[in-house]
Amino acid sequence: MNLPPLTQSFVLHFGEMGSHWGINRTVGQIYALLYVSPKPLNADDIVEAIGCSRSNTSMALKELQAWRLVKLQHLPGDRREYFSTPDDVWAIFKTLAEERQKREVEPTLTMLRGAILERPSSEEERHAQARMKEMYQLIELVTKWFADIRDMDVETLQRLxxxxxxxxxxxxxxxxxxxxxxxxxxxxx
Incomplete structure (x- = not known):
């Protein structure tokens, strides 16, 4: 890696944490690099800084765009695509939470809704269904709470x-x- 020590430490840590967050190492490293970069970077800049392949960089950038965590921009007189992260860390937090809800929570709620509507055929299934209903109610409550939190302005959210x-x-x-x-x-x- 061709980065200053402090930046390199941050980028490497995000790469390692990526696997705990459900993303691959390269995606984590690229996001961290873009987050701390003082200017937008193009794919060649990223490849040079991190030392990953061009194809891995391209795939990682597409994944980060799908998560709405990076912004694509073009610079005057340059045909290359440049990437940066939003400046507002609270906006990043809200976007990440919204995307995780859409990808993880909503499918779980849908599955649980369907399971609750099923007609249990045994006492064991009634017990399982009752437990699933408790889980559904908890997730639904947290989802509604998060919607309220998400709509708060940053100052109120910080105070809370x-x-x-x-x-x-x-x-x-x-x-x-x-x-x-x-x-x-x-x-x-």
């Missing part, structure tokens, strides 16, 4: 995340206040 466990105190306070005033305190039925 910084609250951490203090949110529990706010909810307990609202619940206590609800009991005092005769309301449910925001409890769901």
């Amino acid at each position: 995340m910084k609250l951490g466990a203090q949110v529990q105190k706010v909810l307990q306070f609202t619940q206590s206040l609800g009991r005092l005033t005769g309301r449910d305190g925001g409890k769901e039925e």
Whole structure:
């Protein structure tokens, strides 16, 4: 690799983490390189920096485009395609979460919906179906929560995340206040 030590460390780490995230090493390395690059890079720049083949680079860039994690652009007077990542790290986070939901969560919800609608033929299947329904309800709740989070502006989202466990105190306070005033305190039925 022909990169400064700090950049090389970051790129190598993302490559290694790629397998844990369900992407290959080259995709992880290219994304990391584009993320820290001060300017858009073309495929030749990437091949030179990382030392991977041109075909691997091309396939990785297509995968990153399919995930909407890189931007394609053309520079005046240059016919080559240049790539960069969005500048806003929150936009990257939201895009990544949306893509994972579309590719992983939605198919699981679809499968579980179908399984819940089946007519169980034994006690064992009734038990399995009941467990699947619990899983469906949890995933559906998290999906709705994520949709609410995704629609928040970044400043509000940051404040919410910084609250951490203090949110529990706010909810307990609202619940206590609800009991005092005769309301449910925001409890769901």
